[in-house]
Amino acid sequence: MKNPAAHSDGTSPRRESPARVLIALTLVVAATLRAAWSTMDRYFLGDDFAYVGRFIQLKFSEWPSLFVNDWSGGVWGAVLPELRPFAALTFLIDGALWGTNPLGYHLTNFFLDTGCALLVFLIVWRLHEARLWAGCIAAVLFAWHPTHAEPVAWITGRVDLLGTLAYLGCFFCGATYLRQSSNVKWLALSIASFGIGCFSKEFCLTAPLAIAAWAIFFRTALTSAWRRHALHLFVGCVVIVVIVAVCRHIAFSSMAGRSQSTALFSAEFAERQFDYLRWYWTPLYDFGRDYRPQLAAIATPLVVMAGFLSIAILALWHWRGPTTPRWRAWACYGLVWYLIATLPMAAASYFSPRHLYLASAGLSIALGVWLTTFSAKRWWACGASVVVMLYHLACFDQTAAAWRHSAKLSERLIESIHAEIPKLGKNEVLLIDTPDVFEGVAMWSWATPFALQPPFTPPTAKPILASPNTYFSPGQWVHQRAFLETLTSSHATLIRADAAGLVSIVRVDEATFSKALSALQTADETNPFSAWRKFIAALQTP
Template structure:
């Protein structure tokens, strides 16, 4: 905060704390939520993060060579292990940690905007609050296993702030802020692959905001950040286990080839734009049918409109240029250039939306310069923030438990076999076997009978409905598709199945011999 009095600095920090407090209170609702999605096998039933003996391999990054869920994200594992040490398997603490991290990101984003934007508190606060309550961010904040996106942004923002401080400091302060920037860059990529953009953002801050005579230190800090990030990425691929019992199938390339991926990806980008500015049909799983509901022409128009707005902001402001760069740099690692299990997801937008917040700030600061229109613009922003907050508040209820999540996802993405299958297991938990069977049958219909997990779930429902012979046939079909379903214990170890389901399959196997 160059040139500011201590009182001004205190006010800025106070506003940052207040913005973070709003974000934390906004997500306090999720503290009463259950574990859902991947958090159930990873936290509720998995043992890895609950074993203190694993701290050494996680902190030393030796876990990169192990067959563990999130082994390539040791910072995410460390955060979950810390929660485990404090809370055991109680979801309340995990949700509070995620909410606190999101609140910290909102505060850091506000500080970054104030640092780069000349102390324009009004535009900075509005942009930070829009990020705080946007409903697309409910998934990474309210779903514990998606926390890696929240962690990544935390360290990216920290790296940029420390780099800016390093560029303006002398003596020991220059050294420790520079070292902190490099460390934060490593932790960002250690949380999730999106953190690979840390050197890009640090370098961009140097190009756009460096003071005269500091070019060499910026070059050194950026180079060191690139070195540690590149080293982590190299180690991540070098030590990756060739065979995995966690990931039983390799991800397929979107469209079947790189050429087809490059054709399809712009439509997904356009779909994201639509979800950002009209977030009323958010889903935990998106299918090609979700994207196809919007005509391709409209998707391209929306994408072009976003780029145009970003371009205007970049032309008017260096902050806008940094925001545009941050948005598209963060989109790179989640744009299917490498095969991905999930081609599109709300959580992928967590870091890009921080970049979009910089764009919003740049536009608001431009309007703020013409003070006559500012009160009306601020009032309009208040209306938009209220609408976003209401949608975000409602969205948190979706992630309150598995039944809510998969009921909503089936409604939003009826062509998703995974959503139908997961809803079937949610119905089993509620004891409604007939509705569970119907959901599993829907999943099988969508996959032409080739989904082993749906056959296995149907076997449980059939057995509980007093149809043991049909249950045996269904489980046998699951084993034919994926032989691992003949070994319930291994399914639990692989985090594919929950212990209660494995016990049910053992019971069914007692009715007849089912050979893998």
């Protein structure tokens, strides 16, 4: 039976020499290293402080309990409906090997990102029997997609990397098993990957839908043997889903009355889809950013129109002639894969570019399968692809720069805290005034109080207080304000990080501190940030 994704020029897939394959793999690894290099040595950000600190202290013997417990351990003051033991395992291993050295954590993110790019390469080259160069281009384009800056640079973003790695592994092994149904190892690998993915991030539950979409678009004959092996694969996936459901019931049965809303047809969901689309199709990013307020107001009709337009183009393409590998590639990986990959985001209450990490894999695979149909014009196709890749790399670098700068500022703050703690005198308090967001990136958002505690800062009996916008809970500021107002005979050291990324140290005497406390007591209690700004301004006024 002929594979419908085989070479369009009628030639059978040729066996590539080991040297050529090695060169292609080296290029893919070099591309992911190029993407990760600038942030490889950068410091922790935001949620990193909570998760790194938690898993440095957690024992390996406690890891199995995470299959039936929230992986955050309640550090956020509430139970999160997230069972992610395999994501936790990566933190446990990194914590045991590296402690609080961020380099090791970034290396893990790099390896996960590289694994995803290599699977994109294998899906194009081996599963679709495309040209080696087409698989290489698809993998490099995937590695340099701008949406990858966040999960690569942000250590906690590895949940998307690990989930996507397991998702692509499940897809590649499952589809390969259906093509080579006599080899049971692919069945075992696919089901194992599916299980790891479902316990890494919840979107992996949709992986069987991606395999089903591939089977619909890229199979031409459904023999009884093929149906039998497809049944084996999907029964295995159902078993994993049942196990996940049982574990979630054990872990979150007390949350049964607090189910999260999935508003597929709400204006908020349409607005997030608008943002997803402008990040997904990189040329639309600047246009969408410049006119976002106007476009967001009509996000719902725009998203609906984009969906109908995509379906109409594919239907017209199909109507004008027989289905081809080009049509199948864009229909399966360009449209259906995107819908499957973003469907779980209906349960998300916020937008983040990293949510498109999995969706961008489909876009890259579609391009790789499409490119191999231009074998007669491969040099033209390669040249055009290089231009596209370099454009994506430029956009990636622009996006990663904000993460790089924020992580550097975060490191400067921690270094300053380390230097000032031994200098604190009697009745002296250390105050940290820092933005929660820097250059559009969540620098210290939800970072405190974790960043102000061991293992990130030395243990001390001296009070250390930070900007209210950096605490994970508004209730933290209530306790902080009440504590501040009791320090009537104290002086302070203020560490400030400004909008330019500079860190400065301000010594505050007792009289000035007392005057600032008076200003704080008259500030609006319902607006923590305004009260803090009034307090900080008074501290810096002689």
